[in-house]
Amino acid sequence: MNNVLLVEDLRVYYDLPQGIVKAVDGVSFDVREGEIFGIAGESGSGKSTLALAIMGLLRPPARIASGRILFKGVDLTKLSDKEWRSIRGRRISIIFQDPTTYLNPVYTVGFQVAEVFEAHRGGVISSFLKDVIEIFKKVKIADPERRVTSYPHQLSGGMKQRVLISMAIAEKPDLIIADEPTSALDVTIQAEIVDLLNELRRSLRTSIIFITHDLALLTEIADRIMVMYAGKVAEIADRKSILSEPKHPYTRGLMESVKYDRKVRLKAIRGSIPSLIDPPKGCRFHPRCPLAMDECRIYEPKRVVDAKGGVVYCHLYKGE
Amino acid sequence: MVSSLSTYLFYRFLQAIVTFFGAMILFFFIVRILPGDPARILAGPEASEEDVAKIREALGLNKPIYEQFFIYLTSILRGDLGTSIKYGTPVVNEILARLPYTIALALVAEAIAVIIAIPLGVLAALKPRSMLSYIASLLSILGTSLPVFWVGLMLIFIFAVELRLLPSSGADSPKHIILPALTLAFFLTGNLARMTKAAVLEALSSNHVVTAIAKGLPFSKILVRHVLRVSLIPILTIISLQLGALLGGAIITETVFAWPGIGSLLVDSLFYRDYVLAQGIIMFIVGVFILLNLLTDIAYALVDPRIRDVLWRVR
Amino acid sequence: MEGKVALLDRIREAKRRRLKEQWNVFKSNRLAYLSLFILLFIALIAIIGPLIAPHDPYEFDLSKARSPPSLEHPLGADELGRDILSRILVGARYTFGVSIVSVMVGASIGTLLGLISGYKGGLWDTVIQRVNDVLLAFPTILLAIALVAFLGQGVHSLVIAIAVSSMPVYVRLVRASVLQVASEDYVVAARMLGLSEWRIMVKHILPNVIAPVIVQLSYHMGLAVLVASALGFLGLGVPPPTPEWGAMIGSGRIYLFSSPHIVFFPGLVISVTVIAFNMVGDGLRESLDPRVRALLRRW
Numbered sequence: 001m002n003n004v005l006l007v008e009d010l011r012v013y014y015d016l017p018q019g020i021v022k023a024v025d026g027v028s029f030d031v032r033e034g035e036i037f038g039i040a041g042e043s044g045s046g047k048s049t050l051a052l053a054i055m056g057l058l059r060p061p062a063r064i065a066s067g068r069i070l071f072k073g074v075d076l077t078k079l080s081d082k083e084w085r086s087i088r089g090r091r092i093s094i095i096f097q098d099p100t101t102y103l104n105p106v107y108t109v110g111f112q113v114a115e116v117f118e119a120h121r122g123g124v125i126s127s128f129l130k131d132v133i134e135i136f137k138k139v140k141i142a143d144p145e146r147r148v149t150s151y152p153h154q155l156s157g158g159m160k161q162r163v164l165i166s167m168a169i170a171e172k173p174d175l176i177i178a179d180e181p182t183s184a185l186d187v188t189i190q191a192e193i194v195d196l197l198n199e200l201r202r203s204l205r206t207s208i209i210f211i212t213h214d215l216a217l218l219t220e221i222a223d224r225i226m227v228m229y230a231g232k233v234a235e236i237a238d239r240k241s242i243l244s245e246p247k248h249p250y251t252r253g254l255m256e257s258v259k260y261d262r263k264v265r266l267k268a269i270r271g272s273i274p275s276l277i278d279p280p281k282g283c284r285f286h287p288r289c290p291l292a293m294d295e296c297r298i299y300e301p302k303r304v305v306d307a308k309g310g311v312v313y314c315h316l317y318k319g320e
Numbered sequence: 321m322v323s324s325l326s327t328y329l330f331y332r333f334l335q336a337i338v339t340f341f342g343a344m345i346l347f348f349f350i351v352r353i354l355p356g357d358p359a360r361i362l363a364g365p366e367a368s369e370e371d372v373a374k375i376r377e378a379l380g381l382n383k384p385i386y387e388q389f390f391i392y393l394t395s396i397l398r399g400d401l402g403t404s405i406k407y408g409t410p411v412v413n414e415i416l417a418r419l420p421y422t423i424a425l426a427l428v429a430e431a432i433a434v435i436i437a438i439p440l441g442v443l444a445a446l447k448p449r450s451m452l453s454y455i456a457s458l459l460s461i462l463g464t465s466l467p468v469f470w471v472g473l474m475l476i477f478i479f480a481v482e483l484r485l486l487p488s489s490g491a492d493s494p495k496h497i498i499l500p501a502l503t504l505a506f507f508l509t510g511n512l513a514r515m516t517k518a519a520v521l522e523a524l525s526s527n528h529v530v531t532a533i534a535k536g537l538p539f540s541k542i543l544v545r546h547v548l549r550v551s552l553i554p555i556l557t558i559i560s561l562q563l564g565a566l567l568g569g570a571i572i573t574e575t576v577f578a579w580p581g582i583g584s585l586l587v588d589s590l591f592y593r594d595y596v597l598a599q600g601i602i603m604f605i606v607g608v609f610i611l612l613n614l615l616t617d618i619a620y621a622l623v624d625p626r627i628r629d630v631l632w633r634v635r
Numbered sequence: 636m637e638g639k640v641a642l643l644d645r646i647r648e649a650k651r652r653r654l655k656e657q658w659n660v661f662k663s664n665r666l667a668y669l670s671l672f673i674l675l676f677i678a679l680i681a682i683i684g685p686l687i688a689p690h691d692p693y694e695f696d697l698s699k700a701r702s703p704p705s706l707e708h709p710l711g712a713d714e715l716g717r718d719i720l721s722r723i724l725v726g727a728r729y730t731f732g733v734s735i736v737s738v739m740v741g742a743s744i745g746t747l748l749g750l751i752s753g754y755k756g757g758l759w760d761t762v763i764q765r766v767n768d769v770l771l772a773f774p775t776i777l778l779a780i781a782l783v784a785f786l787g788q789g790v791h792s793l794v795i796a797i798a799v800s801s802m803p804v805y806v807r808l809v810r811a812s813v814l815q816v817a818s819e820d821y822v823v824a825a826r827m828l829g830l831s832e833w834r835i836m837v838k839h840i841l842p843n844v845i846a847p848v849i850v851q852l853s854y855h856m857g858l859a860v861l862v863a864s865a866l867g868f869l870g871l872g873v874p875p876p877t878p879e880w881g882a883m884i885g886s887g888r889i890y891l892f893s894s895p896h897i898v899f900f901p902g903l904v905i906s907v908t909v910i911a912f913n914m915v916g917d918g919l920r921e922s923l924d925p926r927v928r929a930l931l932r933r934w
Binding site for chain 2: 055057081084085086087088089090093094096098101102103104105106107112115116118119120151153164167
């Protein structure tokens, strides 16, 4: 099996006057060809920072402190601006959370999608009109011929998100990062967008990294899921395993808090996410973990891989 | 199908006219709704009965109020702003005679300001810790804090008195415009530079720039399309706000330099208690101001597609 | 009952903490902090000016006319031999004092109108907005000049002129904020609970729209000082021989060539005052602007 993306011990820090924020602190995972890789975590878990890091979109005071991001063998952390330009939008692309602010209000949506073609194929923007209409049809934007000349403010949230998706798939990239693509939308539209992404994955044979706080959503569409907590990986497992036997206490807590069984009360995980400037010693989850042991307070858990290739970082598991 | 642009323009034009009439009415009442005898107040504490009567006659204050109002409105519509008490000539003539000087001063000052301030602001935003940025900040603080008349006088002192380089007042030669224009420009540049920097900074950190980068666009296209073009909107706001400062600042600057424009004419007319002339000039300036604002709004509509959708704006 | 009291205490405590946090951010901007002290100092002078002035600001001595700075007259004497330092000290209440009072009056009325206009909407909104547009149709200085000219000379005209020409900005500013806030959940909740409109406007909406007003106040007072002194310079506003800073420059201007100090010192004081107001405004914006604070707090 081929790895489209391989992230090795990535650390992304923010240099703030209050201290160094360790937003991503030693994260490793791989994304395979054609799979939907879900990343789940609360806000502050580092998942969005991770997305920006992969795309090379980090701005100061953020910086990649250490680690490697290998995209088909190429280390993305070492690319120059010029090299990035041929990768962004063409081989890796990203869909952002809030379609309203991520679109330029003074240009038509057709123009903005055409910019992707212009960037990678050269030529005049107007020559890509047909291609844009084709893409709009693919993402199921109604009345595509007219919509091409619409401005962002004239479109609904769901349609704007489809425009962002259009930009992402225009050049048929190998990897698409979707950073909370549905969080700003209504639930019904969410379902449509998710279905769309699934379908596109199949037709374009791309890999998708789907980032969200909604673990339940991931259990429905992701092939494998990585759960993040406070800048670190808690667990990586395939969909079935997460559903049937979540290993990490945090994962379990998440699964239990979304149980749809009406007879059982929703259980919240007590406590709140720790500060990333001064995180808890040892395992970062230990203050909130119902199964915390003495060593959890002192030592950081090591990476444990199981037979199926699932990964967990927890003292409960000692290398099976 | 009616274009939303022309609908907007029509609506905006109507609004301008309504506002102008409103301003005229307001002004009418400012002069007349005063406790006591307006003519006496205007004539001042040292006036003779004759002076008071003259003013009362000239402003038509002896007639019943609705008649005054009627005369007032109809004469403005006819373009008749009255006859100057001091000069005896129609106010319109006096204004038109000196208008070119004010326009010249305003244009030169604004040109200087735009040429210096906008590039300065853009560069300051792109390189926030550079020397350029600090100069821009300093200039903007000084430009918005120092009184125009003081700066003008200081400049006169330095250039006309000490260095004897430039003339200090009047408008007899092209050299005469330099100091007044510089003074007014100083005032305008500071503000414009700061606002430009803020607008560009805002555009630079906006999310759609991230999208543009994520698409793989080259820096030049990102800069022009997604930063500059977008910051044009707030910059237009600033320029329209500047118009007020320009007109007001021109009044003071013209007075300091004895520049024969309508600003100094206004101040002189108040000094000589020629209230007919003063009234006429004020209404004229207000009219011009409203017109300029209208033009800026039109430019706005051309630049920002959101403005054209009236339905979108009226929430 | 216990729970309710404890909750109110917690809310009060949270508010206190937030205020302290804002104050700390403000303090960290040293320029703004310094400027605040400068303004307080000038305010003090505005109050006790006549008491500490070395000379009578109105007493003139033609033998000493236009004399440069000396021991007896640290900032020199003006065209009628009056001590410039004393006149500046006493003039503070006219330039500085009048500006502060006028802007406060204008801002208060403007905020009130903005609240009504934004919250009640409908006819109220239309009428207030149209009148506001008319006021905004006059360039600020022109409106002030027109008002002062036709209201007659005196401090009262100056105050009215500046207050009226300040008002429109606040109406617009507050209305915009109110429109944003009024659709928020807690306001809708308050309405559903049947609270009186006044109560909602004052207790729920006002605190949330007041931040930009406070920031604007500082800048505006600086602007008012410029307008007041400009009017004084033009000979409008306060009658001579009132030692208003701008008026001092206006009357001393013909002697610019021979005795620049008459013009220089009052202008310097005006400049410092306005710079201070602007710096404080910047500091307030930093500490009160939720966006900026959120940026500092998010991580």
